[in-house]
Amino acid sequence: MAQTGALGDKIFRTVLLIAATSILLIVAGIFVMMLQNSMPTIERFGIGFLFGREWKPAQEVFGALPFIYGTVVSSVLALILSVPISLGIAIFLVEQAPKGVAKPIAFMVELLAAIPSVVYGLWGIFVLAPFIREYLGPVLQDTLGFIPLFHGRVTGIGMLTGGIILSLMITPIITAVVRDVLEAVPTTQREAALALGATKWETTMIVLGNAASGIAGAVVLGLGRAIGETMAVTMVIGNSPQISASLFEPANTIASLLAANFAEATDRTYLSALIEIGLVLFLVTFTVNGFAKLLIMGVAKRNTKTA
Amino acid sequence: MVNTIMTSLTAICAVFVTFLLLMIIGYIAVRGFSSISFAFLTETPKPVGEGGGIGNSILGSAIMTLLAAVIGMPVGIAAGVYLAEYGRNWYGNTIRFVADTLIGIPSIIIGIFVYTLVVLPMGRQSGLAGGLALAVIMIPIVARTTEEMIKLVPTAMREGALALGAPQWRVAWNIVLPAAASGIATGAMLAIARVTGETAPLLFTALNSRFYNYYLDQPMSSLTVQIFNYATGPFEVEHAMAWAATLILVGTILVINILVRTVTKRRH
Numbered sequence: 001m002a003q004t005g006a007l008g009d010k011i012f013r014t015v016l017l018i019a020a021t022s023i024l025l026i027v028a029g030i031f032v033m034m035l036q037n038s039m040p041t042i043e044r045f046g047i048g049f050l051f052g053r054e055w056k057p058a059q060e061v062f063g064a065l066p067f068i069y070g071t072v073v074s075s076v077l078a079l080i081l082s083v084p085i086s087l088g089i090a091i092f093l094v095e096q097a098p099k100g101v102a103k104p105i106a107f108m109v110e111l112l113a114a115i116p117s118v119v120y121g122l123w124g125i126f127v128l129a130p131f132i133r134e135y136l137g138p139v140l141q142d143t144l145g146f147i148p149l150f151h152g153r154v155t156g157i158g159m160l161t162g163g164i165i166l167s168l169m170i171t172p173i174i175t176a177v178v179r180d181v182l183e184a185v186p187t188t189q190r191e192a193a194l195a196l197g198a199t200k201w202e203t204t205m206i207v208l209g210n211a212a213s214g215i216a217g218a219v220v221l222g223l224g225r226a227i228g229e230t231m232a233v234t235m236v237i238g239n240s241p242q243i244s245a246s247l248f249e250p251a252n253t254i255a256s257l258l259a260a261n262f263a264e265a266t267d268r269t270y271l272s273a274l275i276e277i278g279l280v281l282f283l284v285t286f287t288v289n290g291f292a293k294l295l296i297m298g299v300a301k302r303n304t305k306t307a
Numbered sequence: 308m309v310n311t312i313m314t315s316l317t318a319i320c321a322v323f324v325t326f327l328l329l330m331i332i333g334y335i336a337v338r339g340f341s342s343i344s345f346a347f348l349t350e351t352p353k354p355v356g357e358g359g360g361i362g363n364s365i366l367g368s369a370i371m372t373l374l375a376a377v378i379g380m381p382v383g384i385a386a387g388v389y390l391a392e393y394g395r396n397w398y399g400n401t402i403r404f405v406a407d408t409l410i411g412i413p414s415i416i417i418g419i420f421v422y423t424l425v426v427l428p429m430g431r432q433s434g435l436a437g438g439l440a441l442a443v444i445m446i447p448i449v450a451r452t453t454e455e456m457i458k459l460v461p462t463a464m465r466e467g468a469l470a471l472g473a474p475q476w477r478v479a480w481n482i483v484l485p486a487a488a489s490g491i492a493t494g495a496m497l498a499i500a501r502v503t504g505e506t507a508p509l510l511f512t513a514l515n516s517r518f519y520n521y522y523l524d525q526p527m528s529s530l531t532v533q534i535f536n537y538a539t540g541p542f543e544v545e546h547a548m549a550w551a552a553t554l555i556l557v558g559t560i561l562v563i564n565i566l567v568r569t570v571t572k573r574r575h
Contacts, residue, residue, distance in 0.1 A: 118506040122550070281416060
C-alpha cells in the first residue's frame with residue numbers, strides 16, 4: 001500500500017510537472033520560432049530595420065519606425081486619458097462609496113473588460129469616429145487648433161480615435177489592480193491619519209502615497225495591454241505607415257500592421273519582416289509585463305510583512 | 308472644500324464609465340435586434356444583397372472554443388495543481404511569473420507562434436491551428452485561477468486525509484480537487500468566455516470560410532473574424548450583419564460572465 005502510494009505520488013507529480021513546464025515551453029517556443037522565422041530580414045537589414053521610416057513591401061523596403069512611433073504615441077495617449085479616470089474609480093470604490101454602491105459599479109467595470117476587442121472596434125467605427133468627426137474634432141480645433149497636435153483634416157479615423165478606444169479598454173485593468181493595491185493598505189493607516197485630524201481626502205492622499213509603487217505597477221500593466229491591443233485599434237487608426245504630429249491623422253501600430261497584413265504576406269521576405277516586428281512587440285510586452293508584475297509583487301510583500 | 312470637490316470628481320469617474328458601458332451594450336442591443344432572424348442564425352454568408360447568415364461562423368467558434376477547452380483545461384488545471392501543491396520553490400515561482408507575463412502577451416503574437424508552428428508546416432490555415440492558438444491563450448489563465456482556488460482549500464482537510472494514511476496524490480485527487488471544483492469551473496468558464504471573444508489569433512491561423520465546415524484541417528469561420536470582415540466591409544447591409552453577429556457574441560459572453568459571478572457570489 002505504501003509502495004503503490006509512493007509510485008502513485010511519483011507519477012502524479014511528474015504529470016503535473018510536465019503540464020506546468022508547458023507554460024515555460026510555450027514562452028520559449030514563441031521566442032525561438034519567431035526568431036528563426038525572422039532570420040532572413042534580421043540578417044539582411046540588421047538594426048537599421050528598427051529606424052527606417054519607409055515601409056514599402058513591394059520594393060522590399062522595410063522600416064519599422066512608423067509602427068513603433070504609432071504604438072508609443074497611441075499607448076501614451078491611452079494612459080494620459082485612462083490613468084486619472086481609473087484612479088478616480090478605484091479611489092471611489094475603495095475609499096468612499098458605501099458597499100451597496102461600490103459592488104454593482106465594480107461589477108460593471110469588470111464587465112467592460114469582458115467585451116471583446118473586435119466589438120470595441122465596431123463601436124469605434126460607427127459611434128466614436130462619427131462623434132469625433134462631427135463634435136469633438138471641430139471643438140478641439142476651434143479651441144486648441146494652434147497646437148500642431150490638432151492640425152489637419154478631421155476624418156474621425158486616426159491616432160486620437162485609436163487612443164480613446166485604447167483608454168476605454170485599459171481602464172478596467174488599471175482600476176482592478178489599483179483597487180487591489182488600495183485594499184492591501186492596512187486600515188490602521190487610515191485610522192491613524194483621521195485620528196490626527198486629516199480630512200477624508202488628505203487621508204486618501206496618504207494611502208495613495210503608500211500604495212505608489214503598486215499604482216505604478218498598475219499603470220505599467222495598462223501600458224503593456226495598450227501596446228499589444230490589436231483589433232479595436234486596427235479598425236479605427238487608419239492603417240497608414242506615416243509619422244505625423246497631428247492626432248487627427250491616420251497612423252498605424254505594430255499590432256494593427258500584423259492584423260491587417262499577415263494573412264496576405266506570402267512572400268518570404270515580407271513574412272520575415274512582419275515576424276521580426278512581431279518579435280519586437282513580443283520582447284517589449286514581455287519586459288513591460290514582467291516589470292509591472294515586479295512592482296505589484298513588491299507592494300504585496302511589504303504589506304504582508306508589516307501587517 | 309477640496310474634500311468635497313475630489314469626492315465628487317471620483318464619483319463622476321465611476322458614473323461616467325458605468326454610463327459608457329451601458330451605452331455600448333444598449334447600442335449593440337438596439338442595432339443588433341433590428342437585423343436578427345432565424346435565417347440569419349442558420350444560413351451561410353451570401354453575396355451582398357442576398358441575405359445570408361452566420362450559421363457557419365457560430366459553429367466554427369463553437370468547434371474551436373471546444374478544441375481549446377479540451378486541450379487548455381486539463382493542461383491548465385494540472386499546471387495550477389502543480390503550482391499550488393508543489394510550487395513553493397524557485398521553479399514554481401518562475402512558472403508563476405512566466406504564466407502571468409504570458410497572460411499579458413498580445414494574442415496576435417500567439418497567432419504568429421501557431422502560424423509558424425502549425426500553418427507553415429501544414430501549408431494551409433485550419434480550424435486546428437485556430438483552436439490551438441486559443442488553447443495557448445487559455446492555459447496560463449486556467450493555471451493561475453486553479454492555483455488560487457486550490458489555495459482556498461483549508462489545510463486541515465489535507466492534513467486529515469494524510470493522517471488517515473492516504474498518499475499525497477490521493478489527497479490532491481480525491482479531497483482537494485473536489486473541494487476546489489466549483490471555483491476551478493468558474494475560472495474555466497471565464498477563460499472560455501475570454502477566448503470566445505478573441506479575433507487576432509484566429510485571423511491567420513483559422514482564417515475564414517464561407518461554408519459549414521466540420522473538418523479541423525480546413526480553414527474555419529468564427530463569429531469574431533466574421534464581425535471584423537463585416538464591420539470593415541463597404542456596404543450598409545454588411546454593417547447591419549456585423550451588429551447582429553455582435554449581439555450574439557456579446558450576449559453569450561455577458562451571460563456567461565453574469566451567471567458565473569452571481570453564482571459564485573451567492574456561495575461565499
